Amino acid sequence: MINPLGRSPEAMEALFQLIRVELRRVFHQAAGAATASRLAPWQFRRVRERIEAGAPMPGVAELATLCGISPRHLHRQFIALTGKTISAYIETYRIEQAKLLLAAAEVPMKQVAEQAGFSHGNSFARAFRRATGLSPREYRQRSAALTNEASAM
Template sequence: MESTSHVYDLPATSGMDCAIRGRITLPGVVMELHDYRFDGPQGGVFSSPRSFLDLALSPRPGRPRGGYAEIDHGATTALGPVIFIPAGARLHTWWGEGRQTSICCGFDGSGLPAEEIGICEDTLRATLDIRCRALDQALRRIAEEIARPGFCSDMLAHAVWMQATIELHRYLHQATSREAGDAARLSPMQIARIDERVEQPGKLPQVAELAAECGLSTRHFFRLFRATTGQTLTTYVAERKIAMARRLLAPGGPAIKVVAWECGFDSAAAFSAAFRKASGLTPRQFRQAMLS
């Protein structure tokens, strides 16, 4: 396996190893599978002359955060499973100890150049947690083809990549349009504030507190939240908490009863039932599977 990425410049940190498990190179795009090992909490700057998409196929270690120094002035945002970094941008990131597998796709102007999108600051921050199921699925399909290539792998990867760029284009244009003045939806920054509160350890905040974070009445908050996410608040919070639990259940993480408390459950039994319903595995089984 190689250790030099063709997608972006890896941060120069002594506590990080990156192995390239496979690669598909097509005109205008390079797609790689990355295996990372992080020895202790650390930070670094990811940058590339190309735009790139990154999907974490396993939970990002710790509670990773990132920000653009040019617009955030030291402030950070929680990183989601899918992130998009425009060409030339410098993403400052901080993460925890552990292992991670990702698919990363770097593409040039024949793909989706940032200057054609007209990304504003809040939309740029929203690219650090892209919530698009179709884009997620497309990237996973490409990852499978890199890991287990078959007949006409390059042709299949190219077709799926075209779908991925279209989904990314739609997502960014929708986010930009909302920031341009769609008062019927929550802004990316309001969603980020909600996520910050939801992912704090312990009991969940009251709905009135979340509404206040967004500067809205409770009734207006409920309506805009559903219009923005397409989900009820209950469903959305449950999904975020299960995603948080998956990160905390990484090998070497806290005890399961501690994970249950941090994710807002009254008991380890209630947490186990909810986690099994969402993932098909108990928390203990999930942690053991990550060890294998």
Template sequence: MAITAFDGVQLLDVTGPAEVFGTANMFGARYDVRTVSPGGADVRTSSGVRIGVDGASESLPARLGTVVVPGRRDWRQAVADVDVVECVTEVVRRSDRVTSVCAGAFLLAHIGVLDGRRAATHWRLADELAAAYPLVSVEADPVFVRDGHVTTSAGITAGIDLALSLVEDDYGPDLARDVARELVVFMARPAGQSQFSVRLIPREARHPGLRRAMDTVVADPAAPHSLDTLARDVGVSPRHLTRLFRSETGMTPGQYLESARLESARAILEAGDEPVEAVAGRSGFGSAETMRRAFHHTLGVTPTTYRARFRSTRPAISSPNATGS
């Protein structure tokens, strides 16, 4: 099993899968994991940490079971580096199973491995992958996507999810579960990437009337916005406003309103301890059940679960003197 590495690579893209496979060996797996780089030189990662490698691709066996291709934040620099591309191409050519972590999908797409295949990458990069490599069918939400012998994963720590799935394929769910317990991670991460996305709804619009309508909704998501009212306020017909929403946001006005309310609810949940019913009222959903359905449909989790995962990590201060000042 080979993991490619190169200057600027994201550290966890490399060490996350390596730790999974190494831990699996503690429970009876027999992975021979080797890290290679262009020319066989040590690399400095995106965090500044230098990692050693086992050599160049030429040092590997003639045939490999699996290759893991990590990424770097500036994917354009990675795909423009001839030595990196040659290293990845050579290792991929010799591997029975091909995988990538985060922006590593751009390297696989660049050498044609993902042509005609479904693929995943970090949610922030999904649109860029689709635009740069139109032959790839990019899926923005899954934590990882498997298409034949090629598996691509989402951002950074999703490489751990990917590696656990490979361990399960190779040695069964019991051993993979032991590894997950040892590493204190989910055996299968609940829900997809959308729960981590900073923003669900688009902000920019070319048409000034549409921009005004969007600003009106975002300024007060809880208000009873109707299509007729929004259209009248911006001076267009309801039918034309609906066309503008569809063409520039990919949503109907109602879908945009729900997205704005969902974003508002997320912010309230992250910031405090208000009851779910109160959050639903403040964000415009009206009822906790309506909000729950929206969260489950879009994010794959309940409002309560979302708050447990993303609320502030700062401990509550019970009194002005609680810090001892």
């Protein structure tokens, strides 16, 4: 075999062996980093259970304590897992709760806002419109219309 670089076959084999070892190490670290950047299932379950427990809504520090990690670490891991910040996740949960309340019964808007975890009706209406494109009243009316159409069939 002709060696155009003038290197010994042993030196070339040692170089290739080093490259293989380094590539394995890099790929192993990358695989470990991908799984380490997510919350463990038990941590995410604790966060969800605490959010679902209701008002007052928890802060990041309380949720981090539940998970046994720092608030900053929780924030990073939560985004890596869900693609949302904790506050955006909580707001989405609260809006979904409000949708259920609005569709289910003639609960006054103020009570819907309180049960969904909003302290003021105006902040509830703004958040609801931002999330759904409809005011809570419009959503309730559309839900009632859909329910009436379904029961008429």
